[in-house]
Amino acid sequence: MLKLAGHFHSLATGASQVPMQSLDSHLRSTIQDPSVLDYHDRLIEGAGPLFSHFLASVPYVLEELSRIGAALTRLAEANHTATGQTFSLFEVDAFDGSNGRALAGHSKGLIRSFTSSPNQANQLTFDRHANPALSQFFAQSVFKVTPELLQTPGFARFNQGFDFIYEMAAFQFYNRDRDRQISHIKQFLKPGGLVFFLEKLNHPDPEEYLRRERIKDEVFKTRYFSDEEIRWKRQQMLEQMENGQVTLQELVTALAARFRCVYLLWSSSNFCEFVASDDSQQIEMFVNLLGPVIQPTEFCFEGQRLGIVVPKQSAAGERSDA
Template identity: 60%
Template sequence: MDTTPPAIPFSPDEDLKNSSMLHLADHFHRLATGATQVPAQSLTSHLRHAMADADVVAYHDRLVADAGPLFLHFLASVPYILEEMARIGVALTRLSQTRQADEPRTFSFFEIDAFDGSNGRALAAHSQGLIHTFTTSPNTANQAHFDRYADPTRSLFYPQSFLTLQPRLFAEAPYGRFREGFDYVYETAAFQFYSRDRKAQVNHIKPLLKPGALVFFLEKLNHEDVGQYLERERMKDNGFKTRYFTQEEIDWKRQQMLEQMQNGQVLMPELVEALSSHFKYVYLLWNSTNFYEFVATDDGVRLEQFLNVLGPIHQPEGFCFEPSAIGYVTRAPLPREEERADA
């Protein structure tokens, strides 16, 4: 007899009600208003001088200049994510410019629970409106900063959790421009604040995707080796965060927040399995301490086009713990490969 416990049905309302996102709402509000944990110095990258691509430098500068308090805190907490987001934003712009030759239209970008939309706004501006962006955030304090800097003809904000989204929202003004779905989606380390059920979380956003969409997942992952996890945490805290926070602030955050955050983290094989159950191609783009960035899609040709315009990683030695894993972790045959196999 099968003694496996029955699967618990996915309930967005229940996940939202029980989430760390809501349990930590007061803390996120203080971060979003700049009342606590403010970085002690500018977030301008100390690697800026090494960025040979002028577009990446320009994207970096725009991202830092218009970032809200909570996003600045995020940049100061995740080693070298600023440089990585600039790299991805420039590549998405170049990919969209290439696509426009055959698809003369604007493209769409959805960032999931992404603070005040700093990255989305930077992408819309850098692409000169070629990419329109949509940001969700359950923290309403983020909206004031979004409204202060956003161009509403290019970027929109929805002050709710991504779990509340339904396709019918995009049948209404002002969100109707996204009614056909999104070309690009970026999960900004949001899923871990709700639950560990990555399959269900991805399934929830899938109705919002255009065919062949590129979907990025930035996640902080657990590790089977607790010692390895803690070593990466020490690297993050001592090798990066001390640039921006006192040791007391770092210790306080670890004690007050990270336990709740870790409850929603998953192992790398669990995430890869979840993504592979939804997408034909999964590619690990970047790793920094316990943070990982994947891109997933059903369109292998589109993914190759993106990778071909993606510039180099800007990150010091010692922060990438998974250099041998960078690349495809799931790969179905490309159409031309299938044709050769059938020949």
């Protein structure tokens, strides 16, 4: 994280690697769900330089975040009808809080967001776009977030924990210790809550990893960046990022050790997105509210694994209801 701090500051201030065209999805005409379209528009309207760079770098993550946000809103609406409660999202080191702000606005305040980020420049964008009544920002690393912090007056609305947590490719910038990292954020998850993990993963076969990188760089990223910019990022940043990446199996093993249910939602180039929970009914309800994946099939390299839940061993050695 420290080695890349200068690069992140440059990206967050818009000094380098700015997408050369609008982030509006070129698949927009295929999106039939007006809720997903609304979320898409909110997401790009409030995106700062660093988050815009992220959306332009990860193939079809814009469409995926919109799909997830629309489904989370529907889940919150259904549960609110039954219980009358409101809900909360913790975004783990999530740039300028663009996704959390979009979710808070799209849900009309039914879901309120809390975003951590160690990059101070991200707060400028957050403050410019955020509704303070719905979204809050903590300009420090996720590992500076503690139960004691959430008891302070500034963040007291989250003192009971979070219904949803979203880790957006954050852990890889620290180290490979997913056991400790996952344990740290799980302490903030309410019973039955959902936690999402979007990570760039290593691959046991280096050639396969590079093949997936090529389709990302040569087919998708050239929409937004020059060849020179793509080469620069590959040389300056990706080596450090790979130092903190884990394989799909390593991530699944760490998740299955801490959650009863682990579900692979999405795959794109070397990126995968999981949802995990100790409440199988909440995962099932959420998945049933999801619309279809919005991306060309050739970017999904883990398609055969999508939808697979990972069973966990019970204390008696029997398989749980994962």
